Each structure stands twice: as C-alpha cells, then as structure tokens.
Amino acid sequence: MTKKEKLITRFRSVPSDLTYNELVQILKYYGYTEYSLGKTTGSAVKFKNDSGDIIRFHKPHPGNIIKSYVIDQILDKLGDED
16 A cells, blocks of 8 residues: 555544644645635635635644544545545
C-alpha cells in the first residue's frame, strides 16, 4: 500500500487526530487546490478542483486537528469522486 493509499484509508476511517496538513495533502490527491479567500475571512479556507467543485471549511484553531464533522462533510462531498 502506498503512502497516498494509507493516508486516504486513514482519512476515510474518520480519525480523531487528522491534521490540517494531512487534509490538505488528501485534497491535493483528489485534484483540489487551496484558494485564498482574502484577508477578512479569518480561518476560512476554500479548495477548488478543475471541474469547479468547491470545498469550504474553517482551519482548526487553536490546535491543528480537524474536527470529525468536517471530515464527514468532506467525505460526503468526495463520495461522488471515487
């Protein structure tokens, strides 16, 4: 199993310790790139793929661990792309 496959498998298990950086890497695997929303958006981030699909969520703070509900929402969004 490749590093990419291991990370995606881990993501799909909705881990309680997935970091923001790991999530960014996973979204890159699915063809998404991060877009800046401007200086006034605070912790909001946006990822967009070539098809124009957009994933929005807030960066975790003060820590770096992604909330499970965010993982669930992203899994729902990516469900059509497997």
